[in-house]
Amino acid sequence: MRAKPEVLAKNLPRPRLNRAQISDIYRHLQSLDPAPRTELNYSNPYTLVVAVALSAQSTDVGVNKATKALFAKADTPQKMLALGEDVVRDHIKTIGLYRNKAANVIKLSQMLVDDFGGIVPGNRDDLIKLPGVGRKTANVVLNEAFGQPTMAVDTHIFRVANRTGMAPGKDVVQVEHNLLRVTPDEFALHAHHWLILHGRYTCVARTPKCFNCAISEICKYSKKTKAVD
Incomplete structure (x- = not known):
C-alpha cells in the first residue's frame, strides 16, 4: 500500500x-x-545503494563505467570495507566529487555492518541515516530494490x-x-x-x-x- x-x-x-x-x-x-528499470547497473540492494549515491551530479553511464570493476571486487559492505577508501577512490576517480563519494561509500558500508547487520534497510528513515544517502536516493532504493511505489x-x-x-x-x-x-x-x-x-x-x-x-x-x-x- x-x-x-x-x-x-x-x-x-x-x-x-x-x-x-x-x-x-x-x-x-x-x-x-x-x-x-533504473539505468544504473547493480546486482543487489547494497550495490544499488552505492550506485545511486555515486550518481549524484554524475551520469548513469559514467557511474556504470566506474563501478563495473569495483562491484566485481566488492558487492557487499564487508568486501568494500576490506578494499579500503584508497582503492574505492581509485575506481571511481572518473566521476564528479569522487573523493567525498569514496569516503561516503566506506562510511555507509561501515554503518550497514555496525547498525544493520550488513543488510540494506527497507525503510526511508533508516536509509537516510547512511552517509551520502538523501531522500531521493532512498526513494530510488525503496522502489527499485524493495518494490515500493x-x-x-x-x-x-x-x-x-x-x-x-x-x-x-x-x-x-x-x-x-x-x-x-x-x-x-x-x-x-x-x-x-x-x-x-x-x-x-x-x-x-x-x-x-x-x-x-x-x-x-x-x-x-x-x-x-x-x-x-
Missing part, C-alpha cells in the same frame, strides 16, 4: 491537469516502456511535473508529494521511472522535443517546439 503524502493537499500547488489527463499521460508513457524526484521529474502541469511545485519535496497525490495506484510503481526517462530523453532541459512527444497534446507547456527541417 502506498504511503500517504506527508504534506497536506491544501498546501500543495494545484495541478493544471485533471485526473483523467494525468492517467492518459501515464498510459502513453507505459506504452513506450511497460516495465522500466515511491517517487524519487530528480531534476528530470521536477521539470516534467512542472512543465506538463501534472504536479507543479516550487521544490522537489512539493513535487514528490503532489505526484504521490495525483498518480493513480495502477501506475504508482513505475511512475517515477517513466517520468525520469521522459525528462532525460524527450522533455529535455533546454529544447524539449515536443515534436516527438507522446504526451504533447496533453501537456500544458506553452513553448512547445517544432521539428527543424
Whole structure:
C-alpha cells in the first residue's frame, strides 16, 4: 500500500491537469516502456545503494563505467570495507566529487555492518541515516530494490511535473508529494521511472522535443517546439 503524502493537499500547488489527463499521460508513457528499470547497473540492494549515491551530479553511464570493476571486487559492505577508501577512490576517480563519494561509500558500508547487520534497510528513515544517502536516493532504493511505489524526484521529474502541469511545485519535496497525490495506484510503481526517462530523453532541459512527444497534446507547456527541417 502506498504511503500517504506527508504534506497536506491544501498546501500543495494545484495541478493544471485533471485526473483523467494525468492517467492518459501515464498510459502513453507505459506504452513506450511497460516495465522500466533504473539505468544504473547493480546486482543487489547494497550495490544499488552505492550506485545511486555515486550518481549524484554524475551520469548513469559514467557511474556504470566506474563501478563495473569495483562491484566485481566488492558487492557487499564487508568486501568494500576490506578494499579500503584508497582503492574505492581509485575506481571511481572518473566521476564528479569522487573523493567525498569514496569516503561516503566506506562510511555507509561501515554503518550497514555496525547498525544493520550488513543488510540494506527497507525503510526511508533508516536509509537516510547512511552517509551520502538523501531522500531521493532512498526513494530510488525503496522502489527499485524493495518494490515500493515511491517517487524519487530528480531534476528530470521536477521539470516534467512542472512543465506538463501534472504536479507543479516550487521544490522537489512539493513535487514528490503532489505526484504521490495525483498518480493513480495502477501506475504508482513505475511512475517515477517513466517520468525520469521522459525528462532525460524527450522533455529535455533546454529544447524539449515536443515534436516527438507522446504526451504533447496533453501537456500544458506553452513553448512547445517544432521539428527543424
